[in-house]
Amino acid sequence: MQVTIRDVAKASGVSPSTVSRALAPGGAVSPVTRERVRAAADRLGYQPNQAARGLITGRTGHLGVIVPDLLNPFFADICKGVQARARGLGLTVFVSDTERDEGLELDAIRTLAPQVDGIVLCSPHLSGEELGSLGDFTDKPIVLLHRKEPGFGCVTADLVEGMTDALTHLHALGHRRIAYVGGPRSSWAARERAAGVEAVAASGLVEIVQVGSVAPHFDGGVTGAADVVLASGASAVLAFDDIVAFGLISRFTVRGVRVPEEMSVVGCDDIALSGMAAPPLTTVSVPKAHGARAAVDLLCRILATPAAEGEQPPQRVLLTHLVVRGSTAALDRRQRA
Amino acid sequence: MQVTIRDVAKASGVSPSTVSRALAPGGAVSPVTRERVRAAADRLGYQPNQAARGLITGRTGHLGVIVPDLLNPFFADICKGVQARARGLGLTVFVSDTERDEGLELDAIRTLAPQVDGIVLCSPHLSGEELGSLGDFTDKPIVLLHRKEPGFGCVTADLVEGMTDALTHLHALGHRRIAYVGGPRSSWAARERAAGVEAVAASGLVEIVQVGSVAPHFDGGVTGAADVVLASGASAVLAFDDIVAFGLISRFTVRGVRVPEEMSVVGCDDIALSGMAAPPLTTVSVPKAHGARAAVDLLCRILATPAAEGEQPPQRVLLTHLVVRGSTAALDRRQRA
DNA sequence: GTGAAAGCGCTAACAA
């Protein structure tokens, strides 16, 4: 079977507790003993049993990440980021894909909570109340990633600024009538982005044509939205996210409308695909890996210093930036066409 | 704190052991008691502590999946599949993204092994010897997914047949000179697929132009390969996987070569993107979710019936099928162009 | 059918 702490103890001629101390970071052991124990542990290939340790310390050494869809590269990137940071901290991570199903999401939280030290939750769709009621199920810390909700530690990106940058860019290119294809109404991120767009519209910088809301799947019903955009007389379109943007471009191509010559397209997220597509997508870059790392760090900070009663956990807002690529062009190029 | 088995015991007026039995599937308890215990457990919101249970039973209730890159939708799909099946079995899954780094992969196996009941390993790059030496680190069962290696339980797809179907399809369309852009030489899947292509070439059905090997990233150096294909006089190209195929198409577009009119392209894997791209990709569909489920099931079977000494664990080969979409066309259309 | 007791592998008091 497995090598236990007692095997190491016997092999190095000390007691199990000494082994425990020798292997722990701040254990009070003589350097000689520590070395001897280390050597024995290495030789035997000793791996502490996390479960047994956790029973005592109350720490599992595990983190949970919950995302709506791993196939969306945005979330795949987030999982990679969480994982990479966790690995650096000696933590292993459970990944739960909830298939955009709120029931599964609640289940996942309930199942994961007892088995982890904390959870990084990407939950665009759960309502604020549902989120708030999570405290009834568990007292494990939950950090919201790319969503802001009172009472939770949060890491978000400043999408209002991001949308503003995107529209300002289009304005600078001469576009005055711009369509916005929104994301699902139930999504927090979609509402946030829409708010950013509306703020710009209210400022009168450009005219915004709102074009419904669309699910961010590759197989989502973007076709109709693309046709509406085409009919609207807009010379440019801003999409809820890159996936929607690709869907639009695909439909534009079918309809014989060239991007960017006849239609400028801006996405949001900057998923890995965006730089490689033809044309490469101009998009609002959201810090995915960085956000993931920040969420893990925030989780660890909360773990290290339990919040005082009623104290609001920290909320961190990251910066976005516009990446100008090949899917946007000056309006006059279109007129020449 | 947490609700323990003793809280439930007290609440239902029985001993902890009775609670344990009442909640276990095959526990010998009177129906009345079981009901009473169940009710109390529900009322208190009792969740058995997996760690404590595992300490005794030797089962963690956890599974590990190790993949080279979560951003590759092929592997994202696999993780989703493993997850979905595991959820149905009451298991939670650790996901480890090894960033295509063999060192990280070995680390991941070593780290994960003690914390899980078994591992689903997608490891294209580890050598057969390295794989074989895994037994020194752990006796936890490891099932190889999309790779075959003696001594391991394996779930693979029949890519030799898949490649044959693809080339036969192109042949039927009138193509006689076909380029093959291979994957990384260190990859088992790449070698397997190449073998399939070579088998067809040897049969004399079509002429195959081998065009080096290319990394399956979206940002990989496909450009050069595309140019070689163009220069080779081939009228069609078969790519190692869909991602490479997209890279090729992207370059063809830049070079002004129309797909499928002037160049037919076939991918492999059938990632989610493939059906949505413009043009939608003709590709060899590999059963991703199905393979993932089969791997989990195989793992569970091995767990349930430990293999006899020296006995070869089961190996399962799944079928592929060609999905004909819009990236392939008959050769004469090209001549008309 | 049920309870008492032992112990999984480990860490944290407490002594020495």
Add this chain to the structure above:
DNA sequence: TTGTTAGCGCTTTCAC
């Protein structure tokens, strides 16, 4: 600095 003891929450003998 080190060893001894107790016990984390649970399951599993073993009695009854």
